[in-house]
Amino acid sequence: MTFFAQLLQQIVNGLALGSIYALISLGYTMVYGIVRLINFAHGDLLTIGAFIAYFCLVALGITPLTLTIAILLAMAVTPLFGYALERFAYRPLRDAPRINSLITAIGASILIENGLRVVPFIGTEFRRFPTMTTAQWILMQSTDEFGQLIKVTISQTQLLVFFVAALLMGVLVLIVDRTKTGKAMRATSFDMKAAALMGINVNRIVSFTFLLGSSLAAAAGVLFALSYPQIEPYMGIMPGLKAFVAAVLGGIGSIPGAMLGGLILGLAETLTKGFISSQLSDAVVFLILIVILMFRPSGLLGKAVKEKV
Amino acid sequence: MLRVTGLEVSYGSIRAVQGIDFDVREGEIVTLIGANGAGKTSTLHALSGLIPSTGSVELEIDGNRHNLRGIAPDLRVGLGLVQVPEGRRVFGNLSVRDNLLLGAYRRKDDLTKDLENVFRLFPRLKERLNQRSSTLSGGEQQMLAIGRALMSRPRILLLDEPSMGLAPLLVREIFRIIQAINAEGVTILLVEQNAHMALKIAQRAFVLETGKIALSGPADELARSETVKRAYLGG
Numbered sequence: 001m002t003f004f005a006q007l008l009q010q011i012v013n014g015l016a017l018g019s020i021y022a023l024i025s026l027g028y029t030m031v032y033g034i035v036r037l038i039n040f041a042h043g044d045l046l047t048i049g050a051f052i053a054y055f056c057l058v059a060l061g062i063t064p065l066t067l068t069i070a071i072l073l074a075m076a077v078t079p080l081f082g083y084a085l086e087r088f089a090y091r092p093l094r095d096a097p098r099i100n101s102l103i104t105a106i107g108a109s110i111l112i113e114n115g116l117r118v119v120p121f122i123g124t125e126f127r128r129f130p131t132m133t134t135a136q137w138i139l140m141q142s143t144d145e146f147g148q149l150i151k152v153t154i155s156q157t158q159l160l161v162f163f164v165a166a167l168l169m170g171v172l173v174l175i176v177d178r179t180k181t182g183k184a185m186r187a188t189s190f191d192m193k194a195a196a197l198m199g200i201n202v203n204r205i206v207s208f209t210f211l212l213g214s215s216l217a218a219a220a221g222v223l224f225a226l227s228y229p230q231i232e233p234y235m236g237i238m239p240g241l242k243a244f245v246a247a248v249l250g251g252i253g254s255i256p257g258a259m260l261g262g263l264i265l266g267l268a269e270t271l272t273k274g275f276i277s278s279q280l281s282d283a284v285v286f287l288i289l290i291v292i293l294m295f296r297p298s299g300l301l302g303k304a305v306k307e308k309v
Numbered sequence: 310m311l312r313v314t315g316l317e318v319s320y321g322s323i324r325a326v327q328g329i330d331f332d333v334r335e336g337e338i339v340t341l342i343g344a345n346g347a348g349k350t351s352t353l354h355a356l357s358g359l360i361p362s363t364g365s366v367e368l369e370i371d372g373n374r375h376n377l378r379g380i381a382p383d384l385r386v387g388l389g390l391v392q393v394p395e396g397r398r399v400f401g402n403l404s405v406r407d408n409l410l411l412g413a414y415r416r417k418d419d420l421t422k423d424l425e426n427v428f429r430l431f432p433r434l435k436e437r438l439n440q441r442s443s444t445l446s447g448g449e450q451q452m453l454a455i456g457r458a459l460m461s462r463p464r465i466l467l468l469d470e471p472s473m474g475l476a477p478l479l480v481r482e483i484f485r486i487i488q489a490i491n492a493e494g495v496t497i498l499l500v501e502q503n504a505h506m507a508l509k510i511a512q513r514a515f516v517l518e519t520g521k522i523a524l525s526g527p528a529d530e531l532a533r534s535e536t537v538k539r540a541y542l543g544g
Contacts, residue, residue, distance in 0.1 A: 180410070180414070183407050184411060186400070186403060187411050189402075191398050193359055193394070194394055194399075194400065196357075196382040197359070197386065197391070197458075198411050198412055198461065199383045199386030199391075199461055200383055200414050201381070202382075
């Protein structure tokens with residue numbers, strides 16, 4: 001029973017973390033789907049989102065209303081950075097060999113991280129992110145053989161994470177599947193030149209993709225900061241990398257793949273933390289990357305890409 | 310309607326199109342024929358603005374003259390210059406319906422009449438409306454590619470090798486439809502390797518050879534010319 005309860009608790013924690021990874025991962029996968037670029041600066045957009053929400057919450061104090069405002073503000077402002085990144089760093093290199101934009105992405109990432117460090121009101125120190133309550137609900141409880149109480153709980157923050165992540169992913173799927181712009185996105189990712197020949201302004205679609213991805217990353221940043229309430233300019237690196245692994249695991253370019261990959265990765269990480277060793281959890285994540293690249297490079301839901309002639 | 314002067318396309322040091330001049334008049338079917346690598350597709354890509362080129366491309370629609378230099382591909386579609394690319398390039402991840410709707414991406418008016426028109430030309434597409442376009446046969450994909458282009462209400466349609474890889478019966482069907490589209494007032498620039506069929510439906514033809522125009526004239530005259538017969542009609 002104790003083991004079962006522990007397992008259940010880790011699954012709840014893992015799914016909450018996984019939903020955050022899934023949100024970040026969507027940005028990687030959509031951008032890759034359209035311009036075949038791994039945007040390594042994507043994790044830093046999460047940092048920017050978290051800082052915007054931080055300043056908003058510090059100014060207004062934290063209540064459910066101000067938290068909603070903070071999330072929306074982060075989701076509205078962060079995309080400007082994502083847009084600028086695409087417009088000024090990646091677009092000039094669109095027709096250059098892919099390695100050029102990859103290196104640019106790494107450079108952009110370092111630039112944002114250290115740029116934030118020199119901004120006086122951000123700086124290098126760790127800051128405590130405002131959190132609401134530590135309220136939690138008991139999902140299950142019983143006593144073990146020694147009469148000790150065991151509980152499986154879900155915190156208010158975790159519930160919020162599930163709710164926001166599910167809502168945003170639902171909206172994203174609706175946009176991509178149902179709207180004209182979403183269809184144009186899928187067409188552009190399938191064949192950019194053919195899309196241009198149909199009168200689709202490809203640049204605008206690429207920008208839109210970056211806006212969507214950055215907005216999701218910002219929301220994920222706020223959720224991440226609420227769950228692990230400490231923020232600093234490097235905070236986006238690890239979740240960014242893990243979300244990248246999640247995107248590869250799910251099949252990069254595939255939207256359902258990114259969601260699935262994120263959840264699996266969150267579970268793998270917390271289960272390792274709970275049952276094996278917390279020091280090993282990051283290693284396990286990257287082991288997954290190595291294994292997937294060796295045995296199924298197109299990911300769980302991705303299609304093997306045939307080289308176009 | 311379309312006047313091309315001194316068009317040049319280069320890929321690095323390779324000059325794929327070396328300064329060609331040709332024109333297409335309103336209501337005509339004009340064909341650009343030539344062997345593999347003669348520069349036909351490069352010419353069409355340059356006309357659509359997909360690749361950089363030098364020289365001048367002028368489009369005249371309803372008495373308004375547009376110099377296409379520096380105009381983005383999507384805006385050219387808005388002007389009425391639409392291309393059906395080589396190899397069909399339908400959006401395989403989307404349904405037939407979505408492919409057709411994307412053809413009309415720039416339009417905001419009612420599409421019912423245009424859809425009906427496409428279904429009249431290609432009844433097969435109506436049966437396959439909800440099917441993923443990657444599951445269509447080659448012929449059906451070609452029909453979809455043409456139908457999709459028609460959805461944008463082109464004034465001049467550039468067709469790149471519409472007969473490629475199709476069975477002879479289907480080739481005839483596609484050419485018949487091209488003539489029908491032309492009869493409805495759409496000017497056609499047809500690029501073909503199947504010179505035999507192309508010369509049959511075109512009024513005028515230009516023969517492209519290693520990036521230059523080698524011959525030009527009325528299509529029936531070219532079809533009778535010895536050089537063309539030897540090089541492109543197999544005897």
